[in-house]
Amino acid sequence: MSTANRPPRVLAIAGSDPSGGAGIQADLKSIAAFQGYGMAAITTLTAQNTHGVTAVHAPPADFLTAQLTALDADITIDAVKIGMLHSVDIIMAVEAWLARVAPPVVVLDPVMVATSGDRLLDASAEDALVHLAQRAHLVTPNLDELAVMVREPVATTWSTAREQGRRLAELLDTTILVKGGHLVGAAAPDAIVTPHAVIDVPGQRVTTRNTHGTGCSLSSAIATLRASGLSWPDALAEVKAWMADALTASSLLQVGSGHGPIDHAHRMRSTGEWARGAWVDCASLVTRITELPFVSGLGTGSLDGDAFRRYLAQDVHYLEGYAEVLAAIAESAPDPTTRAFWLASCEAAQAEINRLHAQVLGDADETPAAVTVEYLSHLRRAVESGSYARAVSAVLPCYTLYSDLGVRWRAVSRDNHPYASWLDLYGEAAFVRTAAQAERLASVAADSVDRAERLLMSAAYRTSMHFEWRFFAETPLMPA
Numbered sequence: 121m122s123t124a125n126r127p128p129r130v131l132a133i134a135g136s137d138p139s140g141g142a143g144i145q146a147d148l149k150s151i152a153a154f155q156g157y158g159m160a161a162i163t164t165l166t167a168q169n170t171h172g173v174t175a176v177h178a179p180p181a182d183f184l185t186a187q188l189t190a191l192d193a194d195i196t197i198d199a200v201k202i203g204m205l206h207s208v209d210i211i212m213a214v215e216a217w218l219a220r221v222a223p224p225v226v227v228l229d230p231v232m233v234a235t236s237g238d239r240l241l242d243a244s245a246e247d248a249l250v251h252l253a254q255r256a257h258l259v260t261p262n263l264d265e266l267a268v269m270v271r272e273p274v275a276t277t278w279s280t281a282r283e284q285g286r287r288l289a290e291l292l293d294t295t296i297l298v299k300g301g302h303l304v305g306a307a308a309p310d311a312i313v314t315p316h317a318v319i320d321v322p323g324q325r326v327t328t329r330n331t332h333g334t335g336c337s338l339s340s341a342i343a344t345l346r347a348s349g350l351s352w353p354d355a356l357a358e359v360k361a362w363m364a365d366a367l368t369a370s371s372l373l374q375v376g377s378g379h380g381p382i383d384h385a386h387r388m389r390s391t392g393e394w395a396r397g398a399w400v401d402c403a404s405l406v407t408r409i410t411e412l413p414f415v416s417g418l419g420t421g422s423l424d425g426d427a428f429r430r431y432l433a434q435d436v437h438y439l440e441g442y443a444e445v446l447a448a449i450a451e452s453a454p455d456p457t458t459r460a461f462w463l464a465s466c467e468a469a470q471a472e473i474n475r476l477h478a479q480v481l482g483d484a485d486e487t488p489a490a491v492t493v494e495y496l497s498h499l500r501r502a503v504e505s506g507s508y509a510r511a512v513s514a515v516l517p518c519y520t521l522y523s524d525l526g527v528r529w530r531a532v533s534r535d536n537h538p539y540a541s542w543l544d545l546y547g548e549a550a551f552v553r554t555a556a557q558a559e560r561l562a563s564v565a566a567d568s569v570d571r572a573e574r575l576l577m578s579a580a581y582r583t584s585m586h587f588e589w590r591f592f593a594e595t596p597l598m599p600a
């Protein structure tokens with residue numbers, strides 16, 4: 121299924137939303153955001169904006185068949201995403217085409233009602249849609265659609281939703297993506313559910329009204345990543361991280377006064393730039409860090425155990441101050457999602473402190489080294505500057521450097537390696553994702569400040585990277 125370097129050719133069979141937030145417009149933007157080549161066969165035209173749908177016009181179903189036939193006569197299709205189908209005639213046209221062409225990836229978003237509450241599927245077409253769903257490799261109902269498909273009341277808890285997903289998976293004998301977007305609370309969980317297993321993919325809720333088209337965008341993005349070779353759960357985790365940022369960035373778009381669209385293009389717009397630039401500017405410093413005897417000895421496993429212990433004893437001191445700094449950053453974060461990220465990071469640092477005390481260090485309490493004290497005062501000064509952007513820049517090397525080292529160490533054999541569990545901590549996918557997210561948040565912050573402040577951000581970042589170098593150079597040499 122992998123398309124190696126060729127972008128997957130992804131076809132959306134869906135309705136048009138002229139306001140650009142949902143329907144084929146959202147599909148094409150999402151497919152492009154995940155680097156696919158997008159195509160669109162239009163089932164229906166809607167007249168709609170961010171407040172709702174005012175009219176629907178469906179061309180004859182034969183004309184949809186003509187569009188689909190023109191495509192498969194000429195183009196190999198790697199994935200299909202199916203959205204608004206509106207009527208039994210249209211559903212039957214799509215079903216006949218799927219039966220003939222059998223595309224390798226078929227994702228069905230069983231669109232019934234828009235975010236605004238307007239019906240997009242005739243009530244009489246619900247059974248036909250359930251029948252069509254048996255031909256899909258993944259079905260992505262929201263909680264209302266799930267309830268219709270299993271003929272039960274709408275789930276109000278996540279556990280009921282997962283159960284209903286399980287029953288639908290059995291009924292259709294296929295995989296279901298159960299979406300928790302419509303639940304209330306701080307979480308926005310999703311799950312990949314088969315007749316035999318449930319894989320939860322957790323997520324934080326973004327506080328925003330701009331949720332128009334999230335379902336369309338999710339299903340076409342996941343079809344694109346599946347056709348690129350990812351498993352359903354991996355594809356979902358990737359798309360959820362992207363969706364959270366697209367929801368957060370939606371406030372800048374100012375499209376309409378109702379439920380506005382998400383920002384599909386947020387990654388193209390700017391994020392990643394400042395932080396990547398700051399990293400590249402520190403390239404030679406990073407090389408010097410990797411060449412330190414302590415760092416190379418950690419990788420090969422040849423490092424002296426006492427030196428590692430002395431480093432950890434200082435790292436505990438460092439992490440204690442660092443966790444306080446992260447809590448202060450969370451306090452000054454610009455929105456609840458960003459705050460949740462820094463709080464989670466603060467908790468992870470505290471967990472690491474507890475783990476080090478319990479498993480490695482015991483009660484011994486060594487004096488903080490000069491480098492530890494100075495590095496922490498640098499971080500505190502960045503917080504006290506009152507600039508969120510500068511404080512984030514100062515803590516960022518802790519993410520980018522350790523993620524980079526972790527990735528380098530992935531290739532190292534873990535057989536009899538004395539520091540294997542420590543190397544694993546930073547090389548695992550979750551930490552790499554966290555570091556990438558921290559970089560994105562720093563870049564977003566960089567976009568909101570002036571040039572002078574951006575220069576101060578870069579200075580704070582470089583100073584921290586320099587302290588990282590000193591920390592690896594000096595702490596192992598502390599007197600025992």
Ligand SMILES: Nc1ncnc2c1ncn2[C@@H]1O[C@H](COP(=O)(O)OP(=O)(O)OP(=O)(O)O)[C@@H](O)[C@H]1O
Nearest residue numbers: 235262299301302308325326331333334335336338
């Ligand atoms: N406020 C939110 N914060 C974070 N994620 C969200 C939020 N709202 C929806 N999502 C995510 O967006 C995706 C779509 O979910 P949702 O349940 O909203 O679908 P839908 O109702 O089909 O969407 P649509 O608005 O297009 O009808 C899911 O991955 C869901 O978890």
Ligand SMILES: Cc1ncc(CO)c(N)n1
Nearest residue numbers: 135136137142143204234
């Ligand atoms: C065309 C179209 N498809 C799907 C949805 C669901 O959000 C919508 N609002 N409009």
